[in-house]
Amino acid sequence: MSTFTSTERETFRLSMLLNDRRYRSYTFQFFALLVLICIISYLGKNLVENLAKAGLNISYGFLEDPAGYDINQRLIEYNSQSSHLRAAMVGILNTLLVAVLGCITATVLGVTAGILRLSNNWIVAKLMAIYVEIFRNVPILIWILIISSIFMGVLPQPRAFKGENPDATMLWDMFAFTGRGIYAPGPIFFEGSLVVIGTFVLSILSIIVLRRHARRKLYSEGRVIKTGWPSIALFFIPTILIYYAFGSPIGLEYPELKGFNFKGGIYARGSLISLWFALSIYTGAFIAEVVRAGIQSVDKGQTEAAAALGLRNNFIMNLVILPQALRVIIPPMISFYLNITKNSSLALAVGYMDITGTLGGITLNQTGRAIEAVLLLMLFYLVISLSISAVMNIYNRSIMLKER
Amino acid sequence: MAENNASFVRHELIKEQVPPVSERGLVKWVRENLFSSPFNAIMTVLSLWVIYSIIAGSAPWFINGVWNASSVRECYDILDGVSGACFAVLKERFPQLIYGFKYPATEYWRPNITTLLLLVALAPVLFRKLPRQLLAFSIIYPFLAYWLIWGGTILVPVVAFLGFAAGVYCFRRFSTNAFALGVIVGVIVASIFWLFGGYLSEANETFLSLQAVPSRDMGGLMLNLLLGTIACSVSIPLGIFLALGRQSSMPIIKWICVVFIEFIRGVPLITLLFVANVILAFFFPPDTSIDLILRVIIMMTFFNSAYIAEVVRGGLAALPSGQYEAANSLGLDYAQSMRLIILPQALKISIPGIVNVSVGMLKDTTLVSIISMFDLVGMIRGPILSTSEWNGVYWELFGCAAAIFFVVCFSISKYSQWLERQLETSNR
Numbered sequence: 001m002s003t004f005t006s007t008e009r010e011t012f013r014l015s016m017l018l019n020d021r022r023y024r025s026y027t028f029q030f031f032a033l034l035v036l037i038c039i040i041s042y043l044g045k046n047l048v049e050n051l052a053k054a055g056l057n058i059s060y061g062f063l064e065d066p067a068g069y070d071i072n073q074r075l076i077e078y079n080s081q082s083s084h085l086r087a088a089m090v091g092i093l094n095t096l097l098v099a100v101l102g103c104i105t106a107t108v109l110g111v112t113a114g115i116l117r118l119s120n121n122w123i124v125a126k127l128m129a130i131y132v133e134i135f136r137n138v139p140i141l142i143w144i145l146i147i148s149s150i151f152m153g154v155l156p157q158p159r160a161f162k163g164e165n166p167d168a169t170m171l172w173d174m175f176a177f178t179g180r181g182i183y184a185p186g187p188i189f190f191e192g193s194l195v196v197i198g199t200f201v202l203s204i205l206s207i208i209v210l211r212r213h214a215r216r217k218l219y220s221e222g223r224v225i226k227t228g229w230p231s232i233a234l235f236f237i238p239t240i241l242i243y244y245a246f247g248s249p250i251g252l253e254y255p256e257l258k259g260f261n262f263k264g265g266i267y268a269r270g271s272l273i274s275l276w277f278a279l280s281i282y283t284g285a286f287i288a289e290v291v292r293a294g295i296q297s298v299d300k301g302q303t304e305a306a307a308a309l310g311l312r313n314n315f316i317m318n319l320v321i322l323p324q325a326l327r328v329i330i331p332p333m334i335s336f337y338l339n340i341t342k343n344s345s346l347a348l349a350v351g352y353m354d355i356t357g358t359l360g361g362i363t364l365n366q367t368g369r370a371i372e373a374v375l376l377l378m379l380f381y382l383v384i385s386l387s388i389s390a391v392m393n394i395y396n397r398s399i400m401l402k403e404r
Numbered sequence: 405m406a407e408n409n410a411s412f413v414r415h416e417l418i419k420e421q422v423p424p425v426s427e428r429g430l431v432k433w434v435r436e437n438l439f440s441s442p443f444n445a446i447m448t449v450l451s452l453w454v455i456y457s458i459i460a461g462s463a464p465w466f467i468n469g470v471w472n473a474s475s476v477r478e479c480y481d482i483l484d485g486v487s488g489a490c491f492a493v494l495k496e497r498f499p500q501l502i503y504g505f506k507y508p509a510t511e512y513w514r515p516n517i518t519t520l521l522l523l524v525a526l527a528p529v530l531f532r533k534l535p536r537q538l539l540a541f542s543i544i545y546p547f548l549a550y551w552l553i554w555g556g557t558i559l560v561p562v563v564a565f566l567g568f569a570a571g572v573y574c575f576r577r578f579s580t581n582a583f584a585l586g587v588i589v590g591v592i593v594a595s596i597f598w599l600f601g602g603y604l605s606e607a608n609e610t611f612l613s614l615q616a617v618p619s620r621d622m623g624g625l626m627l628n629l630l631l632g633t634i635a636c637s638v639s640i641p642l643g644i645f646l647a648l649g650r651q652s653s654m655p656i657i658k659w660i661c662v663v664f665i666e667f668i669r670g671v672p673l674i675t676l677l678f679v680a681n682v683i684l685a686f687f688f689p690p691d692t693s694i695d696l697i698l699r700v701i702i703m704m705t706f707f708n709s710a711y712i713a714e715v716v717r718g719g720l721a722a723l724p725s726g727q728y729e730a731a732n733s734l735g736l737d738y739a740q741s742m743r744l745i746i747l748p749q750a751l752k753i754s755i756p757g758i759v760n761v762s763v764g765m766l767k768d769t770t771l772v773s774i775i776s777m778f779d780l781v782g783m784i785r786g787p788i789l790s791t792s793e794w795n796g797v798y799w800e801l802f803g804c805a806a807a808i809f810f811v812v813c814f815s816i817s818k819y820s821q822w823l824e825r826q827l828e829t830s831n832r
Binding site: 025028029032033036043046047049050051053119120121122123124127133134136137138139140141142143145146149153342343345346348349356360364370371374377378381382385386 | 673682687763806
C-alpha cells in the first residue's frame with residue numbers, strides 16, 4: 001500500500017496542475033490571486049498618478065480643522081468653530097436617531113398592516129393591500145420629497161401663530177406644528193431628578209425579573225402567576241411616589257413664540273420629521289408583507305391542535321403561532337432595519353444633516369477631500385451594517401429551530 | 405308497501421325555500437365580511453370614513469385640474485381661488501420629463517422606437533410560449549439600442565456584434581474539449597475583431613450615421629429606464645458568478661466574492677454613487693475620460709449584482725445536496741453540472757427574489773438625482789421646479805413621477821408572480 005502511494009506521488013507531472021482535481025483548484029486560486037493583485041496594483045498606480053497630476057495627497061488632517069458651517073438639528077454641542085470630526089459625530093448621531101425612530105415606527109406600522117391584511121374584514125384587508133402596493137412600488141426618494149412638500153405646504157409657518165387673533169394655535173399650548181418643524185415641551189432636570197430616573201429604571205428591571213420568575217414558575221410547577229396588573233403598577237406607582245416625594249424635580253419647558261420663531265422645548269426639524277415618516281411608512285409596507293407571509297406560513301393544524309389542547313385564543317397566538325411565525329419574520333426584518341439605516345442617507349434630499357449630509361456633503365465640498373470623506377462614510381455604514389447583522393444573527397440563532 | 409294515509413304525514417316535499425334575507429346575496433356578504441363583530445363594524449365604518457375623506461379631499465383637486473396654462477400664475481388665475489391641480493405643467497414639460505432637457509427634439513423618435521423594440525426583445529424572454537426564433541432579435545437588440553440611443557455610425561454596434569458572435573462561435577467550437585480553452589480562444593478572437601473593426605468604424609464615421617448624442621444629454625424617465633435596464637441585465641450574470649464563487653470550495657475565490665458582496669451590501673447606494681461621481685475617475689488611466697453615466701452604470705451594476713448574488717446563493721443553498729451528488733456521479737464536470745443540473749433549478753427558486761431586487765434597482769435609479777444627474781426626479785427638482793413659471797407645483801409633478809413608477813414596478817411584480825405559477829412543477 002505504501003509503495004503504491006509513493007509511486008503515485010513520484011508521477012506528479014506539470015499537466016496535473018490543470019487536469020487533476022486535487023491540484024487544479026490551487027492553479028485556479030493562484031491565477032485568481034494573480035489577477036486580483038494585477039487589478040489592484042493597476043488601479044493603485046492610476047490613483048497615485050492621478051493624485052500626483054492633480055497635486056493632491058491623502059491625509060485625514062482636515063478632520064481637525066474648524067468646520068465653519070452650522071448644523072441646526074443636533075444632539076450634542078456643536079458650533080461653526082467645531083472641527084469637521086465633531087460635525088461628523090453630529091451627523092452620525094443624527095443618522096442613528098432617524099434610523100432608530102424609523103425602525104420603531106416602521107415595525108409598529110408594518111406589523112399592524114400585516115395583521116390587518118389578514119383580517120376577515122374585506123374592506124380593511126383591501127385598504128391595507130392598497131397601502132402595501134402603493135408604497136412598495138414607488139421609489140423612497142419620491143416619497144421623501146412628497147412627504148416633505150406636504151409637510152412644508154400644509155402646516156403653517158411660525159409667523160401664523162403671532163398676533164392677537166392668530167391663524168394657527170398650539171395644541172394644548174404644548175405642541176406647535178409648523179412648516180419648519182415640530183416644537184414639543186422638553187424636560188428640565190432639577191436637583192433630585194437622578195433619583196426619579198433611577199427609580200424608574202429599577203422598576204422596569206423589577207418588572208423584567210417578575211416576568212422571568214412567573215415564567216420559571218409556569219414551566220417548573222405549572223402555576224400561572226398573573227403579571228399584567230402588577231407590571232402596570234410597578235411601572236407607574238414607585239416613580240410617581242418618588243417624583244412627588246422629591247418635590248417634582250423634573251419640569252417641562254414649553255416652547256414659546258419669540259420673535260419670528262419658537263424657542264425652548266424640544267425641536268424636531270421638518271426635514272427630520274418628513275424623513276422619519278417617509279422611511280417608516282415605506283419600510284412598513286415591506287414589513288407588512290413579511291409579517292403576513294410569516295403568519296400564513298404557520299400551518300392551520302397548529303391553531304387547531306392548540307385549540308384541542310384547550311388553550312385560549314391569546315395563548316394560542318402567544319405560545320403557538322407567534323414563536324413559529326417569528327422564525328420566518330425575523331431574518332427579513334433584520335435586512336429591513338439595515339435598509340432603513342442605509343436609506344436614511346437620502347436625508348441629503350431634504351437637507352437633514354445626517355452623516356451623509358455633513359461628512360459626505362458639506363465637509364467634502366468645502367475641503368475637497370473626496371476620497372478620504374467617502375471612505376470614512378463607507379466605513380461608518382459598513383461598521384453599522386456588520387454590527388447590526390452580527391447582533392441579529394446571534395438573536396436569530398437563539399430562536400431558530402434546533403435541528404440535528 | 406303499505407300506503408300511509410295518515411293525514412299528518414306529508415306526501416310531497418316542500419318546495420325549497422329561499423334562504424332568509426340575512427343569509428343570502430349582498431346582505432350575507434356584508435354581514436360576514438364587514439359587520440361580523442362589533443370590532444369589525446367599527447373598523448368598517450372607520451375605513452369607509454378614511455376612503456370618503458381621501459376621495460372628498462382629492463376629487464375636486466383632480467376635477468378642477470387645469471390642463472392649459474403656461475405658468476403657475478396663470479393656473480391660479482384660471483382656478484380663481486378654487487382648489488385644483490395644475491396639470492398644465494405635465495403637458496407643457498412632458499418632453500422634459502420623458503427625455504430630459506438636452507436630448508435633441510428632432511430625435512425623440514429614437515428613444516421611442518428603442519422602448520418599443522425593448523418590449524419586443526423582452527417578449528420571448530418573458531413568455532416562453534412565443535416562438536424561440538424571436539430570441540435572435542433579443543440578442544441583436546442591445547447593439548441596435550446602443551445605435552438608436554447614442555447615434556453615430558452603425559459600424560460601431562455592427563463590429564461589436566460581429567466580434568461578439570465570432571467569440572461565441574469559437575467558444576462553442578473549442579469548449580467541447582476544454583471549457584477554459586473555449587473561453588480563452590473566444591476572448592482572443594473577439595478582441596481581434598474589435599481591434600480591426602475599431603479602425604474600420606473610425607475611418608467611416610458618416611456611414612449610415614444618426615446624429616450622435618453624448619451621454620450627458622440623456623435625462624428624464626429615459627435615463628431611469630436606461631440605467632435600470634443596463635444595470636439589471638448586466639448584473640444578473642455577474643451576480644450568478646459571484647454566487648457560484650461564494651459557494652466555491654476554493655478559499656481564495658470564496659473570500660474574494662464574500663468580501664465584495666458584503667462590502668457592497670453594507671454601504672448605501674448613495675455612497676457608491678458618490679464614488680462614481682468623485683472618486684472613480686481617479687482609478688482610470690490619467691488621460692482617459694469616462695463619462696459620468698458610464699461610471700454610474702458601473703457602480704449600479706456592482707450594487708445590484710451583490711444583491712442578486714445573495715438571492716441566487718439562497719437558491720443554490722435550497723437545492724438538496726443529492727442534486728449535486730447526482731450530477732457528480734453522472735461524470736459531469738463543474739461547468740456542465742452547474743449549467744445542466746444546478747443552475748436551472750436554483751434560478752427557478754430565485755426568480756421572485758431576482759425580480760424584487762431588479763424592481764428595487766429600477767426604483768433606486770432615482771437616486772442619481774442626488775449627484776445632480778437629471779433623471780425624472782432630477783428634472784422635476786432641478787430644471788422644472790426652479791423655473792419661475794412652475795415654482796411650487798410639487799404635488800402634480802411628484803404625483804406623476806410616483807404614478808409612472810407605480811405602473812412599471814407593479815406590472816413587473818405581477819409578471820413575476822405569474823411566472824412563478826408557470827414554473828411551478830412540484831409534484832404536490
